[in-house]
Amino acid sequence: MSNLLEIKNATLKFGGVTAVNDLTFSVEEGEVYAIVGPNGAGKSTVFNLISRFYDPYAGSINFDGNNLLDRNADAVADLGIARTFQNIELFDHATVLQNLLVGRHRHRSTNLLQEALFTSKVRREEKRHREAVEEVIDFLDLQPYRDKMIAGLPYGVRKVVELGRALASGPRLLLLDEPASGLSVEETQDMRWWIDDIRKQMGITVLMVEHDMGLVSGVSDRVLALADGAKLAEGTPAQVQSDPAVIEAYLGAGAA
Amino acid sequence: MEVLQLLVSGLANGCVYGLIALGFVLIYKATEQVNFAQGDFMMLGAFITLGLTNAHYMGLPFWVAAPLAIAIMAVLGYLLDFFVLRHLFGQSQTAVVILTIALGFVIRFIAGLIWTHEPQTLESPLAIGDINVGGVVLGMADVAVIVVTVLMTFFLYQFFQRTKLGLAMQAASQNQMAAYFMGIPVKRVQGMIWGLSGAVAAVAGILFASKGAIDPNAGLLGIKAFAAAVIGGFGSLPGALMGGLIVGVIEPFASRYFPAGYSQIAPYTLLLFVLVFRPHGLFSQVRTKKV
Amino acid sequence: MRIHFKTSYEHDIRLFPDRWSFLVYALLIVVAVLLPWLIDDFFLGEVTNVLIWAIAGLGLMMLTGQTGQASLGHAAFLALGCYSCIIFMEQGLPFLIAFPAAGILTGIIGTIIAIPAIRLHGIYLAIATMALSILADDIIVLMEPITNGVSGKFAPVINIFGIEIERWGTPDRFYWLVLVVAIICTLIYRNILRSPLGRAFAAVRDSEVSATAMGIHISRTKAISFGISCAITGLAGALMGFFSGIVTNETFSIVISITLLMMIVIGGLGSIHGAFFGAVVVAFLPQFLSLAKETVIGGGVAIPGLETGVFGMILILFILFEPMGIYGRWMKIRIWFELFPFARKDMFKRQKSYLKTERLR
Numbered sequence: 068m069s070n071l072l073e074i075k076n077a078t079l080k081f082g083g084v085t086a087v088n089d090l091t092f093s094v095e096e097g098e099v100y101a102i103v104g105p106n107g108a109g110k111s112t113v114f115n116l117i118s119r120f121y122d123p124y125a126g127s128i129n130f131d132g133n134n135l136l137d138r139n140a141d142a143v144a145d146l147g148i149a150r151t152f153q154n155i156e157l158f159d160h161a162t163v164l165q166n167l168l169v170g171r172h173r174h175r176s177t178n179l180l181q182e183a184l185f186t187s188k189v190r191r192e193e194k195r196h197r198e199a200v201e202e203v204i205d206f207l208d209l210q211p212y213r214d215k216m217i218a219g220l221p222y223g224v225r226k227v228v229e230l231g232r233a234l235a236s237g238p239r240l241l242l243l244d245e246p247a248s249g250l251s252v253e254e255t256q257d258m259r260w261w262i263d264d265i266r267k268q269m270g271i272t273v274l275m276v277e278h279d280m281g282l283v284s285g286v287s288d289r290v291l292a293l294a295d296g297a298k299l300a301e302g303t304p305a306q307v308q309s310d311p312a313v314i315e316a317y318l319g320a321g322a323a
Numbered sequence: 324m325e326v327l328q329l330l331v332s333g334l335a336n337g338c339v340y341g342l343i344a345l346g347f348v349l350i351y352k353a354t355e356q357v358n359f360a361q362g363d364f365m366m367l368g369a370f371i372t373l374g375l376t377n378a379h380y381m382g383l384p385f386w387v388a389a390p391l392a393i394a395i396m397a398v399l400g401y402l403l404d405f406f407v408l409r410h411l412f413g414q415s416q417t418a419v420v421i422l423t424i425a426l427g428f429v430i431r432f433i434a435g436l437i438w439t440h441e442p443q444t445l446e447s448p449l450a451i452g453d454i455n456v457g458g459v460v461l462g463m464a465d466v467a468v469i470v471v472t473v474l475m476t477f478f479l480y481q482f483f484q485r486t487k488l489g490l491a492m493q494a495a496s497q498n499q500m501a502a503y504f505m506g507i508p509v510k511r512v513q514g515m516i517w518g519l520s521g522a523v524a525a526v527a528g529i530l531f532a533s534k535g536a537i538d539p540n541a542g543l544l545g546i547k548a549f550a551a552a553v554i555g556g557f558g559s560l561p562g563a564l565m566g567g568l569i570v571g572v573i574e575p576f577a578s579r580y581f582p583a584g585y586s587q588i589a590p591y592t593l594l595l596f597v598l599v600f601r602p603h604g605l606f607s608q609v610r611t612k613k614v
Numbered sequence: 615m616r617i618h619f620k621t622s623y624e625h626d627i628r629l630f631p632d633r634w635s636f637l638v639y640a641l642l643i644v645v646a647v648l649l650p651w652l653i654d655d656f657f658l659g660e661v662t663n664v665l666i667w668a669i670a671g672l673g674l675m676m677l678t679g680q681t682g683q684a685s686l687g688h689a690a691f692l693a694l695g696c697y698s699c700i701i702f703m704e705q706g707l708p709f710l711i712a713f714p715a716a717g718i719l720t721g722i723i724g725t726i727i728a729i730p731a732i733r734l735h736g737i738y739l740a741i742a743t744m745a746l747s748i749l750a751d752d753i754i755v756l757m758e759p760i761t762n763g764v765s766g767k768f769a770p771v772i773n774i775f776g777i778e779i780e781r782w783g784t785p786d787r788f789y790w791l792v793l794v795v796a797i798i799c800t801l802i803y804r805n806i807l808r809s810p811l812g813r814a815f816a817a818v819r820d821s822e823v824s825a826t827a828m829g830i831h832i833s834r835t836k837a838i839s840f841g842i843s844c845a846i847t848g849l850a851g852a853l854m855g856f857f858s859g860i861v862t863n864e865t866f867s868i869v870i871s872i873t874l875l876m877m878i879v880i881g882g883l884g885s886i887h888g889a890f891f892g893a894v895v896v897a898f899l900p901q902f903l904s905l906a907k908e909t910v911i912g913g914g915v916a917i918p919g920l921e922t923g924v925f926g927m928i929l930i931l932f933i934l935f936e937p938m939g940i941y942g943r944w945m946k947i948r949i950w951f952e953l954f955p956f957a958r959k960d961m962f963k964r965q966k967s968y969l970k971t972e973r974l975r
Contacts, residue, residue, distance in 0.1 A: 118827055144829030152827075158820035160884070161813070164626070168810075169817045173829040175810040179838060182809035183802045189809050190627060196810075197623040236828065357737050407934065414937055416736045417684040421879050422933045424872055425926035432923025440918050539919070546744070546868075553741050588752045591745040598742045599730040 071096040071240055071272050077116060077126035079109075079296075086112045087123070088296040094240070099266050099273040101283045103307070104293035105316060110276040111153055112296070114242050117274075118150055119143050130240065144173045149233035150242035153276075155225050159218045163228050166217060167203060170235030171196040203231045207261065223254045230261065234269075241265065243275035247282050255282055262286045284308065292316070327459050329575040335465035335534065337571020338472035339365075342527035343548035344555065344563035345479075346520035351557055352496040353516040356408060356419045360427035361524055362545015367430055368396045368525030369532040369541070370438050373445045385448050393525040400521025404514040427542055434539040445532035468530045475526060476564060483560075492516055550594040556604020565606060569593070627808060629801075646793055650786035659781075662789045664890075664897040665796045666853045671878050671889030672799050673847030678875065679884035680812065681839040682819030684736065686871050687743030688847050690750035693866035695720040695848025696855035700767050701760065709772045709779075717849040724844025725837050732836040747871040754863035766862035769855045781857055792853055799846050800886060806842070815839055869922075876929050882941025891940040899925060 072094040079087040087109045094100045102110050115121045117128060119140040128135040130146055138146075149170070158166050174196065177189045204210055207227050212220060217228065226249070233241055246262070247255045259282055265271050266286075277283050283290060284304035292299040292313045300310040307313055346361045358364075374380045375388035383391070403426075411419055449467040453460050483489040494502040495512045503509045531537065531544070547570055555566025570590045578586035597605060630636040650658055674688050695716045702712035731742050754761045761767065772779040772791070779787040806812045814835050817825035822832050855861045873896060881892025900921055907917065936943050 120823070120826075139831075140826045141829055141831045144827060150827050152824060156821045156824035156827075158817050158824070160820055161816045165813055165816065169813045169825070169828050169830075172810060172814060172817075177810065179811060179842075182811050183805055183842075185805040185809065193627050193809065194623045197626065201623075232824075232828070351737075357740075407930070410934060414933070415682070417678060417682075417740075417875075417883075418879070418933050418937060420684060420686075420737065420740055421876055422930055425876060425929040425933075428919070428922040428926030429930070432919040432926070435919045436917075546748070549741060550745060553738065557737070584752065584756050588749055591749050594745045595742060595749075598734060598738060598745075602734050602738060 069096055070094065071131055072117070072274065073127075073129040074113070074116075075127045075129075077113075077128065078124045079112060079116060079121055080124050086296050087116065090126070090293075090296065090298055092291050092298065092301065094272060094274050096239075096272055097266065097270060098288040099262060099275070099286050101287035101290045101304075102274070102276045102293060103278070103280070103283060103290060104299070107295075108293040109296035110293055111244055113293075114150060114244055114276060117143070117148065117242060144236060147237070147239035148242065149236045149238035149240075151226075151229045151233055151244055151246065153244045153248070155222075155229050157217045157225055157229055157232070160216065162214050162216055163209060163212045163220070163231075164200065164204075164214060166228055166232050167200040167235040168196055170203075170232040171199060171237075173236055199237065200235050203234045206234070206264070207231050223250055226250060226254075226258075230258075234265070234271075238271060240272045240274060243273060243277075245276055245278065247277060247279045255279060258282065259285050280304075280308065325579075328461065329579060330572065331461050331465050331469070333572035333575040334568060335462070335468040335571070336574065337551075337568035338468050339527050339531045339534075339567070340544070340548045340551045340571050341564040341567025342472060342475070342523055342530070343545055344552035344567045345560060346523045346527070347549065347552045348557060348560055348563040349516055349520045349523070352560075353492060354408070354496075354513050355416070356411070357416070357423065358520070359420055359423040359545070359549070360430060360542075361520065362548060363427040363430040363434075363542035364396065364400070364521055364524035365528040365531060365545065365548075366537065366539060366542035367399075367434060367528070368392055368521075369445065369528030369537050370434050370539075371395055371525070372529050373443060373532060373537075374438065377443070377446050385446070389529055392529065393522045396521040396525035396528075397518040398521075400524075401514045401518035403521075404517035408517070409510065409514070427545070431539045431542055438539070440538055440540075442536035442538040444536045445529070447529070447533040449530070449533035462534070464534045468534060471526070471530060472564075475523075479523075479560075488512075488515065492519075547590060550590050553604060554594055554597045556606040559604065559606050562604055562606030566604070629804060643797070647790070650789060655785045658785050658789050660897060660901070662781075662785070662792050663857060664893045665789075665792045666850055666857055667874075667877065667893035667896050668890045669792075669796050669799050669853065670847055670850035670874055671881065671893050672803050672886065673843050673845075673850060674874050675878050675884070675886070675889050676803065676806075676815075676846065677839050677843035678878060679888065680807070680815040680819065681836060683732070683836060683839070684740045684875065685743040685843075686740050686868070686875060687745070687747035687750075688843075688874050689866040689868060689871035690743075690747045691720050691724055691844045691847040692851030692854060692870065693750050693754065693861075694723060694844075695851030696861055696866070697754070697761055697767070698848070699852035700769055700855055700861070703770045709774055713849065713852055716852050717845045720848025720851070721841045721845030724848075725841035728837045728840035728844075729833075732833050732840065744868065744871070747868045751863050751867060761863070764862055764864075766860045766865075767855075768860050769858075772856065781859060788856065795849060795853065799849065803846075803886060811835075811838070873925070876925065878939075880929055880932050880939055882939025885939075885941045887944070888939050888941040891944070895928070895940070896925075899928075 070093040074093065075091050077087055077090045078085065090113070102113060104110050112121065116123055117135065119135060119138060123136070130148065133146055135143065158169060175192070177192055181189050204213060207230065209227065209231060212224055212228070217225060220228070226246070230243070230246065246258050250258060262273060263286055266273055275287070287304055289302065290304050290307040291301045292307050292310065294316045299316055300307050300313050343361050343365050346364065347358060350356055350358045372388050372392035375383045375391055376385045407422070408419070411422065449464050452463055454463055454466070483493055491502070491507045491512050492515065494505065495507055495509050499509050531541065548567065551566035551570040552563045553566070554569055555562030555564070573589050573593065574586070577589035581589065630639065649661060653661070670688070670692060674685060677683050677685055698719050699712050699716035702715055703709060707715070727746070731739055734742055755763045777787065778784065779791055781788045814825070814830045817828065817830055818832055818835050826832055851866065858865060877892035877896045878888055880895055881890065882888030903921055903924060907920070932939060
């Protein structure tokens with residue numbers, strides 16, 4: 068297996084605070100890789116580095132041989148990287164279907180003039196986008212909500228829609244920022260199966276940040292534990308969970 | 324010496340702009356709402372004072388009428404928040420912008436009904452002719468405006484630094500959620516900020532009316548004050564005052580030294596330049612949104 | 615309620631959701647075409663005015679309703695479209711070339727202006743565009759050699775393949791011209807909405823971060839929206855010029871900018887219907903008020919500021935009680951009838967919303 072995503076010596080500072088400190092890790096093609104760590108460990112910051120919302124102070128980020136640092140935030144999706152957000156960022160005043168269709172944006176090949184006239188090419192493309200989106204809707208059981216506005220949907224469903232939007236873009240790497248936070252036990256279970264299927268059936272590599280250790284050990288191949296923006300431990304879920312440094316970081320020195 | 328005269332009259336105008344701009348910024352910082360009717364508040368405050376003190380209307384002594392008018396405007400500001408703006412929570416900024424513009428129309432209409440559209444002068448003790456300082460003739464009203472604004476700024480500063488309410492207002496405008504958890508009644512504090520900016524607008528109105536005649540369209544001055552607020556930086560109170568002074572000073576100099584036609588566009592051209600090159604104003608710092 | 619059984623993807627892409635609504639709109643267009651024979655010239659002029667305002671409303675709606683960028687300066691683009699169309703025609707270009715060229719020119723200049731402006735968020739953009747509108751007034755005066763300054767320019771007679779069209783001489787022809795433009799603009803608007811670009815607009819409006827993560831270039835998308843918006847507005851401006859016959863620096867004042875923005879809010883932000891509904895209010899309110907004034911206090915008494923005052927009042931009531939505008943109310947009434955007697959009172963309860971801040975300081 069080859070490395071799909073490589074982060075080397077990444078460092079990021081906000082003012083005097085070092086959010087990510089000389090962090091190096093890589094994600095192999097086809098695996099589920101989880102990042103765990105206490106609040107403020109810099110987990111979401113890593114995602115925002117990959118999404119190019121933040122510029123690293125030092126270090127390199129490579130995706131499938133492309134230097135991500137050469138790209139702007141809106142050019143990351145073109146490589147096949149899709150993500151979800153910790154505090155769901157959906158398009159609230161649009162329907163579920165439209166949200167998922169935005170996921171297809173990177174496959175857009177028509178120009179303004181063609182779209183204003185709605186030429187047959189646009190029509191053909193639209194059909195293709197809709198076919199792709201319907202597959203995602205089927206996969207995530209979103210049929211009942213297809214034409215509903217996001218603003219009126221319950222939290223759990225929004226979470227799924229956001230996953231769907233990322234999937235609709237047909238990514239190679241899926242970044243999930245706390246996919247199970249705020250979900251019920253049943254919803255978390257669903258999420259677990261979906262992540263499994265996303266990897267096995269669709270062959271999409273998954274990088275996720277998650278607090279729920281049950282979910283992490285259930286789906287991930289490898290786990291990276293972060294504390295204060297630096298690597299604490301890396302390995303299989305069992306290895307990381309039994310790592311003394313991790314236990315100490317989680318429970319405090321007194322419990323160790 | 325001409326320069327000094329232009330400077331003083333410019334500064335006096337600038338103080339009025341600055342005070343209106345201060346009202347915008349107070350509200351913006353506290354509620355993220357933008358009150359496009361602030362200029363009309365100023366006009367309304369002036370007319371209420373005029374209605375209370377002018378012999379033609381109620382004929383109260385000026386020093387009774389002015390505080391009364393300021394108090395009335397403060398109450399109006401609070402009530403406006405209580406009955407209207409509080410219910411817009413969660414609606415888009417555009418909605419609030421348009422609503423306050425519409426409110427300006429309504430205030431102008433009502434003021435026109437009560438006080439007619441004829442320009443009127445406020446019988447103000449501040450308007451007491453000119454003084455001659457070493458050969459330079461300065462309008463007494465201009466000097467008074469500057470003095471009052473300086474005092475007002477000093478008191479506002481003390482209010483925000485030293486009183487409990489002032490500190491609560493600061494807290495609420497910096498982080499609503501945190502302020503709420505600290506036990507500050509955020510909504511009521513926001514209402515009070517609307518009240519405060521109503522009072523500031525009334526002061527600006529009294530000062531403005533002391534300098535010359537006003538009519539209900541005087542509220543359109545708010546647009547210039549708005550430019551001032553942006554030039555200074557929308558998020559900063561001292562910035563708003565500085566912006567007001569800058570716009571105020573540019574105007575007389577532009578009309579003196581630029582060809583006719585170009586002078587009135589000077590403040591807006593400056594505004595566009597600031598927006599293009601320093602979008603957050605000359606006096607503010609920027610941080611980015613966390614995802 | 616009409617239930618749509620979707621059997622193919624075509625269903626969602628189609629211009630009309632079902633045969634019924636196709637019939638309704640077809641009927642509407644037939645009535646619109648026959649209108650000159652149904653009403654007298656005065657009312658035809660008023661309807662023409664409504665359509666022109668609606669086109670301008672569509673222009674601003676694209677920017678404000680779809681992309682979420684409030685502009686208080688669209689009168690400047692009305693003016694640009696108007697003056698450029700008249701000047702092109704004075705240079706000898708036929709209307710059929712001058713008119714679209716004016717729209718395209720306005721669109722291009724709008725895009726160029728947008729490039730620095732779109733970096734500005736919400737309120738700053740509103741202020742920048744407001745300054746633009748104020749400046750436009752002065753610039754028209756300063757550019758006297760081209761614009762004739764305060765004395766103004768007369769709109770030439772339109773000539774399409776030998777058919778002369780003039781607002782007063784041939785009001786019916788002018789009406790049809792405006793109707794055709796309105797229909798074309800509506801179709802283009804609708805087409806953009808149902809294609810990727812329209813969705814990108816909505817994405818930019820609702821969440822810039824996730825739009826970026828989906829590969830949407832925020833400033834480019836905003837600039838395109840600005841451009842299309844200005845182009846449509848420019849066309850409306852040209853038509854306004856022909857409608858009023860003479861244009862000066864005061865024809866397109868900041869008040870027009872504000873009225874336009876208020877109009878689409880009253881009509882209903884984010885919908886094509888909204889632009890048309892709002893235009894009806896803007897165009898007919900003055901007539902209605904003067905009629906009401908005559909019956910209540912007798913004619914001859916002028917109340918300055920009455921129109922804007924009442925307009926402002928209506929707007930405040932709408933924002934407070936029906937933020938979705940006339941279109942929102944209309945939808946509710948329609949659904950209520952379609953479901954009769956099963957509509958429940960809480961069906962239209964507003965979703966609880968939270969303050970979503972884009973503020974950085």
